[in-house]
Amino acid sequence: MARHWWKALAILLLLYVIIAGFTVKIPIIGTNGQSSRGLFFHVPMWICMYTMYTISLVNSLLYLSKYDLKKDVIASSAAGVGTFFGVLGFATGTLWATYTWGGTLTDDPKQMCTAIAILIYMAYLVLRISIHDLDKRARISAVFNIFAFALLIPLTYIIPRMVDSLHPGSATTPGFASKDTDGSMKLVLYPAFIGWTLLSVWIFTLVVRYRKLQLKNIFK
Amino acid sequence: MINRAFSFCLTMVLLFISVLASAQQQNTEKGPVNEFFRSNDKIYVIVGVLVIIFLGIVLFLINLDRKIGKLEEKDRNN
Numbered sequence: 185m186a187r188h189w190w191k192a193l194a195i196l197l198l199l200y201v202i203i204a205g206f207t208v209k210i211p212i213i214g215t216n217g218q219s220s221r222g223l224f225f226h227v228p229m230w231i232c233m234y235t236m237y238t239i240s241l242v243n244s245l246l247y248l249s250k251y252d253l254k255k256d257v258i259a260s261s262a263a264g265v266g267t268f269f270g271v272l273g274f275a276t277g278t279l280w281a282t283y284t285w286g287g288t289l290t291d292d293p294k295q296m297c298t299a300i301a302i303l304i305y306m307a308y309l310v311l312r313i314s315i316h317d318l319d320k321r322a323r324i325s326a327v328f329n330i331f332a333f334a335l336l337i338p339l340t341y342i343i344p345r346m347v348d349s350l351h352p353g354s355a356t357t358p359g360f361a362s363k364d365t366d367g368s369m370k371l372v373l374y375p376a377f378i379g380w381t382l383l384s385v386w387i388f389t390l391v392v393r394y395r396k397l398q399l400k401n402i403f404k
Numbered sequence: 405m406i407n408r409a410f411s412f413c414l415t416m417v418l419l420f421i422s423v424l425a426s427a428q429q430q431n432t433e434k435g436p437v438n439e440f441f442r443s444n445d446k447i448y449v450i451v452g453v454l455v456i457i458f459l460g461i462v463l464f465l466i467n468l469d470r471k472i473g474k475l476e477e478k479d480r481n482n
Contacts, residue, residue: 191469195462202458206451386465393472400479 191386197379201225204372211366215284222280223365224372228380229273230340235381236266236388237305241333244326253402256322259329261391263308269384270302285350294344294351301339304332318402 205224213220243259246252277295282288289295308328315321348356365373396403441448 191466198458199455202454203451206447206454386469390465390468390472393476397472397475397479 190382194379194382197375201372201376201379208368208372210369219280219284224376226276228376229269231377232269232380232384233266236262237333240329244329247322247326253322257395258392260312261395262388263305265388267305292351293347293349297339297343301336304335308332
């Protein structure tokens with residue numbers, strides 16, 4: 185039971201985030217209204233995605249140095265869970281954009297580049313299915329995964345910050361700096377980051393354990 | 405195992421029926437809990453909805469975790 189403490193922490197933090205996220209007093213700015221509360225749920229999805237894709241990248245690199253198939257299982261599981269959270273982040277973002285930007289899919293650079301980045305990772309998952317030989321699949325997809333991560337960071341983090349965008353955190357609308365997030369929101373936002381990330385790690389470990397059981401004849 | 409699953413399902417169905425039966429008349433009860441849930445444009449009702457959904461997902465994850473743990477145990481003993 186002692187090694188499950190972080191799962192309990194995740195549940196407690198997320199219960200706090202759900203209750204406080206709806207009840208904490210937030211500044212009402214312009215057309216945002218109460219929808220700024222999306223910050224507590226939409227942004228953590230991306231933190232989860234980045235965490236998962238980083239785990240995936242590290243394990244792909246480890247696979248290419250030792251050719252241990254267990255690393256490949258970890259890398260692909262992390263990429264799958266990361267894509268799941270990426271799609272959730274994208275869906276929540278488009279819903280929010282419909283009522284604040286006035287369009288579900290706009291020509292906003294952050295939205296478009298993120299869609300491309302998620303599609304690249306979906307291509308990774310499809311590529312894996314298309315190769316039947318386990319070692320070949322692991323090697324080719326590990327190389328693809330490294331390129332995918334090398335595209336993820338410029339697409340989702342660098343390009344949207346260089347050009348004008350409606351999304352907070354672009355060249356003209358700086359976001360998440362010490363000056364523009366209200367103190368009461370930070371009290372919920374940081375626990376939200378930790379809680380959601382722990383939940384994504386929990387789901388990821390479940391997927392890895394399941395797939396290791398599935399492939400136990402190969403690992404023995 | 406099947407017996408336990410069956411009794412669980414039966415309990416759930418009975419609970420659901422009792423909830424349906426009590427939902428027939430409008431809830432106009434007073435009291436601090438009811439007042440709290442009706443305050444602030446009933447936003448706390450939706451907070452409750454999300455808490456229920458989240459707890460459901462958490463229970464599912466805990467269950468899945470334990471099931472995989474049991475399979476791993478079995479695997480280690482073989």
